[in-house]
Amino acid sequence: MTNIRKVAELAGVSVATVSRTLKTPDIVSPGTRDRVLAAVEQAGYRPNLMAVQFRSQRTRNLVVLVPTIANTFFARVIGGIQEMAQRRGYGILLCNTLGDERAERAYAGMVSTRQADGLIQLRAYDPFTASNGKTRPPMVNACEVLDEAPCPTVKLDNRAAARAVTEHLLALGHRRIGMIKGPRNSPLTRDRLLGFQDALAAAGLTPDESLWCPGDFTPPSGHRAAGDLLSRADPPTAIFCENDEMAMGAMRRIREAGLRVPEDISVAGFDDIAFASFCDPSLTTIAQPAEEFGREAVSLLLDIIDDRDDAADQHRIMPFELVVRESTGPAS
Amino acid sequence: MTNIRKVAELAGVSVATVSRTLKTPDIVSPGTRDRVLAAVEQAGYRPNLMAVQFRSQRTRNLVVLVPTIANTFFARVIGGIQEMAQRRGYGILLCNTLGDERAERAYAGMVSTRQADGLIQLRAYDPFTASNGKTRPPMVNACEVLDEAPCPTVKLDNRAAARAVTEHLLALGHRRIGMIKGPRNSPLTRDRLLGFQDALAAAGLTPDESLWCPGDFTPPSGHRAAGDLLSRADPPTAIFCENDEMAMGAMRRIREAGLRVPEDISVAGFDDIAFASFCDPSLTTIAQPAEEFGREAVSLLLDIIDDRDDAADQHRIMPFELVVRESTGPAS
DNA sequence: TGCATGAATGTAACCGGTTACATTTTGCTG
DNA sequence: CAGCAAAATGTAACCGGTTACATTCATGCA
Structure with missing residues (x-):
């Protein structure tokens, strides 16, 4: 391995001069600098970053x-x-x-x-x-x-964003809105749920917890949860999914049940992933930067x-x- | 920073013994070992991995x-x-x-x-x-x-896989098959194209290069390329996309044109990404591990x-x- | 010419582990 | 208890840079 000592030897200078030539060239005389750089070139020298990191503790x-x-x-x-x-x-x-x-x-x-x-x-x-x-x-x-x-x-202000989605659904006349949640114990899931409730409360509706299904942010979990909601005696007319991947799974399940999105059931997601605008139907969602x-x-x-x-x-x-x-x- | 010397001092042994206690405990006597481990615990010692890496050059x-x-x-x-x-x-x-x-x-x-x-x-x-x-x-x-x-x-044997997809389309009776390619200069794109041609040749068809559109593996590029194909005087009855993301874009574009997949145009992808089984219609594709x-x-x-x-x-x-x-x- | 000054360069300690080699201790046998 | 092997432990060199400090050298001025 070519190290700084080899280069120093080759250039006929000390290791300190080599180090300085590479780190602070301006304090090295032009003649020496050229000689060192030539030696670096000739030896194909690359500083061992492990040594640099070790020395600098960074x-x-x-x-x-x-x-x-x-x-x-x-x-x-x-x-x-x-x-x-x-x-x-x-x-x-x-x-x-x-x-x-x-x-x-x-x-x-x-x-x-x-x-x-x-x-x-x-x-x-x-x-x-x-x-x-x-x-x-x-x-x-x-x-x-x-x-x-x-x-x-x-x-993100997840609560405000979830509220915005829910208000959009309410404005479209939906009153029974299903919710496919993310993993339990997550502040994110909790906040999106709170925003959802905020909107319902503001509209004078009492939330129906039987329409809240657990999910894990994957398409299959959305698929499963939607199946669950559709099997209810009185299924929701809209489903708010806490992310887009679950929304894709949910839409799939709805179509498998012979229903149409959005004519029979509306679906909203969260995140605005790349596929949200390319799936069929394209997905209403919250865009995040x-x-x-x-x-x-x-x-x-x-x-x-x-x-x-x-x-x-x-x-x-x-x-x-x-x-x-x-x-x-x-x-x- | 607590280092190995501090621990050695605390345990009343040499640095070598500390090092050995942690790396090869079996060659250290039980009494010393306990004393060292207690000192490690007490000092909250964690070896500095930068030093370890530097020393071992790994x-x-x-x-x-x-x-x-x-x-x-x-x-x-x-x-x-x-x-x-x-x-x-x-x-x-x-x-x-x-x-x-x-x-x-x-x-x-x-x-x-x-x-x-x-x-x-x-x-x-x-x-x-x-x-x-x-x-x-x-x-x-x-x-x-x-x-x-x-x-x-x-x-992957991309050529064989592309051939398999194409043969599937040929078996369904398709004769004019569009192709949405990946980036130029890529062996992968070239091989998939070769497999496509292999299948056509085996079926006695002459490939129509005007049906080959460039893409870049993103949904928008598939969308654009599909638009291109649909605007032809005699559009293809099937489109083979070199990956699923472009296939999703292409399907979107086809539906925007008021056509149905697969009734009017078939679409096949490549990769079998998670969404391939959840989009509508679900995507025929090549699954890769x-x-x-x-x-x-x-x-x-x-x-x-x-x-x-x-x-x-x-x-x-x-x-x-x-x-x-x-x-x-x-x-x- | 002698001396002060600053620029250029060299020397060697240092970072924190690992490990070859040296030294001490332990345990066993005759 | 001597003597020896094996086990346990200590000492210090080493990895490859960086940099404080020491040294050398050139320049300018009295």
Whole structure:
């Protein structure tokens, strides 16, 4: 392996001069500089970044904990994370946790053990809970956010967005509205449910909890839940799904039952994934700036790492937009 | 920072004993072992992995170059990579390259500079081409594979798979079959096109190149290309899309034209992404073991890294399966 | 010419583990 | 109890950069 000593020897200078030529060329005399650069070229020298990182105690890597990379929305968020990280000179270590807290704590250890400089968590769980009293490693919580997050957060006003969807359905004359929820115990699911109830309450309706079905954000779970709703004696005229993937599954199930969307049943989703505008019928949903979530999370995290004073307590609320497409129509 | 010397002091032993207690506990006497472990506990000691990696010249990280993480198929492949890497004790550094060769070469540098131990490339490009005569860093090329890959590869027999799809369409009586291609210059696109031609030739048909439209594997490009095909004087009765995302876009466009799938036009895709079975109509496609691509790639890469002798020249062909669903039917 | 000053360069400690080799301790046998 | 092998532990070099501090050298001025 060609190291800095070999280059120094080749150029007839000391290792310090080689290091300086590469890091602060202006304090090296032009003659020496050229000689060193020629030697670098000749030896095909690339600095061993492990040594650099070790010396500087900075890896310039960030750990990202993703519940499921298979989820199209998260894929977009990761795209944004990746883009901003690259721009700022950081790499990302992707960890697909499948929501397993033990795995998340293990991955979070990569920050404690200096494999990475910070962590972005896309789920509502603090993997550093158990870390005993020590200073918290740099972390940002985005997308699905803890209520009392001990770190900066980036999230949507899920309650307001869910309310907007529900109000849209109410305005179309729907009164019995089914709900396909996300995983239990999630603040995100809870907030979307609250927004849903807010809208019903504002319209003077009492919510019917028998129309709330559990799901897990995958198309099959939406399919199953919709089947459940359709089998009721008095099925809903509209279904609000907490994400688009479940909405796609639900629409499929409705058609399998011989019913049409939106003529017989309206369906709304959440996230505005790429397929939302290409499926049939195209999906009414809430558009979120997914990539922007990622970019913002990286930005906040690097603020902590470079310890900007005001960085620790930043909480960003990202904008949403109700996108009305073909899957919702007047109540029959 | 608590380091190994602090722990050694606390336990009243040498740093070597601490190191041995953690790495090879069996060669340390039980009494000392307990004392050291207690000190580790008390000090809250976590080994600095940067130091470990630096010393051992192994990062236990792998770089993954992915053309677009937004593509559902790649998301599954990455899932498989991540799973196998984790199982073998490696982390993955994800790089979303968007097909930019300059970026790919830059990321590949992470291996040359020891930020990672190896690289998985999911696109047909060798980011180490320019590296002058040196020994090639460990690399595996998967999914979209170079013809004369200088490393192990994992791929599908794209030609045979495309032929299978086309034969299915021919069997349904289709004679004018449109083709929506992937990006030019891609061996993958070329092979799928060859398989398509193989089937036509075997059926005694002469291919009509005017029915081949360019696309880029995204839904909008499929949408556009389908519009193009429909505007022909004599549009095709079936369209074979080189991936599912374009097929979704194409189906959308067909319905916008007031035509039905498959009654008026059949559509077939490639990849069998999650939505293929949930869209309307569900999509006839080629199922690929996406996660298995990822797992296999990691496996081969680690074989090279641990230099198993026979590792360098392995080429895996993964199985495919034609999945016939609702989007293809008899020619009208 | 002698000396001060600053620029250029060299020397070596350092980061925190690992491990070859040296040294000490333990346990066993005759 | 001597003597030896094996087990346990300690010492210090090492990985490859960075950088504080030391040293050398050139320049300008009195």
